[in-house]
Amino acid sequence: MTEYLTLSLILFTIGAVGVLLRRNAIVVFMCIELMLNATNLAFVSFSRQHGNLDGQVAAFFVMVVAAAEVVVGLAIIVSIYRTRRSTSIDDASLLKS
Amino acid sequence: MTAFWMLAPLMVVAALGLVFLRNAVHAALCLAVVMISLAVLYAAQDAPFLFAVQIIVYTGAIMMLFLFVLMLVGVDVSDSVQETIKGQRLIATVLGLGFGIVAVLAIGQTVTAATVGLDGANSNGNTWGLAQLLFNKYVLAFEFTSALLITAALGAMVLAHKERLSKAPTQAALAAQRMRDYAESGRHPGNAPTPGVFARHNAVDTPALLPDGTPLIDSISQSIIARGQVREGYDDDLDDLLAQIEGADSDTDEEGDEK
Numbered sequence: 001m002t003e004y005l006t007l008s009l010i011l012f013t014i015g016a017v018g019v020l021l022r023r024n025a026i027v028v029f030m031c032i033e034l035m036l037n038a039t040n041l042a043f044v045s046f047s048r049q050h051g052n053l054d055g056q057v058a059a060f061f062v063m064v065v066a067a068a069e070v071v072v073g074l075a076i077i078v079s080i081y082r083t084r085r086s087t088s089i090d091d092a093s094l095l096k097s
Numbered sequence: 098m099t100a101f102w103m104l105a106p107l108m109v110v111a112a113l114g115l116v117f118l119r120n121a122v123h124a125a126l127c128l129a130v131v132m133i134s135l136a137v138l139y140a141a142q143d144a145p146f147l148f149a150v151q152i153i154v155y156t157g158a159i160m161m162l163f164l165f166v167l168m169l170v171g172v173d174v175s176d177s178v179q180e181t182i183k184g185q186r187l188i189a190t191v192l193g194l195g196f197g198i199v200a201v202l203a204i205g206q207t208v209t210a211a212t213v214g215l216d217g218a219n220s221n222g223n224t225w226g227l228a229q230l231l232f233n234k235y236v237l238a239f240e241f242t243s244a245l246l247i248t249a250a251l252g253a254m255v256l257a258h259k260e261r262l263s264k265a266p267t268q269a270a271l272a273a274q275r276m277r278d279y280a281e282s283g284r285h286p287g288n289a290p291t292p293g294v295f296a297r298h299n300a301v302d303t304p305a306l307l308p309d310g311t312p313l314i315d316s317i318s319q320s321i322i323a324r325g326q327v328r329e330g331y332d333d334d335l336d337d338l339l340a341q342i343e344g345a346d347s348d349t350d351e352e353g354d355e356k
Contacts, residue, residue, distance in 0.1 A: 003105070006204055031115065068249035
């Protein structure tokens with residue numbers, strides 16, 4: 001149980017650091033997916049710990065929401081790429097100046 | 098626990114690869130490794146339904162969508178190394194490490210009750226148990242997810258739809274434009290010559306030669322120019338070739354003498 005949670009936390013931390021470090025919007029998105037997957041692992045582990053399936057249902061809903069989020073997010077990235085010819089998150093700074 | 102100890106190091110390495118590999122496609126493959134390993138861990142934790150869903154939805158659909166968009170956007174779009182906020186990389190690493198250490202220590206020090214296990218809850222099968230919960234306790238949330246999925250599909254269509262701002266030019270208009278360009282700027286109205294025309298090689302990386310002997314860079318495919326694989330200047334090439342030919346001649350002469 002503790003091992004699974006530790007692995008989940010390590011993956012979550014790596015995903016969070018990736019979001020902060022990477023510049024490519026698609027890779028940032030993949031790091032967010034890694035964080036979502038890490039929480040799913042925690043959900044499934046807790047489900048086994050408590051002996052009921054609510055945790056697995058929660059993980060299932062996380063997957064559904066993640067799928068919807070990826071579809072919309074990638075569409076946004078594609079439309080930004082179309083106008084700016086770049087997927088770097090540093091380039092999308094229109095509101096800055 | 099065997100599956101866990103075999104997969105956990107692999108997953109951590111692959112996750113680190115996702116963060117540190119420069120090429121976005123390599124990062125995506127690392128993420129696929131993490132997701133498949135997670136599916137196996139679900140199977141090891143009495144969640145066969147989530148095991149199947151993880152493989153079908155995540156590695157099957159979502160990863161393919163990522164790779165598809167990567168191909169659409171262009172694989173050669175490399176990550177810039179320059180920092181826009183000073184010291185951001187260092188601060189992010191320190192914050193991330195701090196968060197990770199604190200969270201792992203907190204998990205290590207919590208006291209958890211003995212693991213109950215899912216044998217009781219899965220007595221009629223895991224899928225049956227999940228269906229019982231989904232269609233009784235969580236039926237409202239389940240209905241909302243259908244609304245969410247439809248909204249997401251519509252949103253993606255609206256966002257990714259490319260609106261044509263002007264009418265598509267007809268063939269006649271294109272031809273008239275070509276002639277106008279020729280009259281105004283002298284741009285050649287016909288097709289550009291294929292690579293290698295009148296040049297020493299007929300390979301695709303050799304520009305065609307104009308009548309005055311200068312290479313015409315337009316005859317080379319744009320992607321070869323982008324990769325920097327165009328043969329440089331015709332004159333240098335000629336000198337090199339001449340040296341090669343003369344060298345070969347003297348070699349064959351020597352061989353002939355020996356014979």
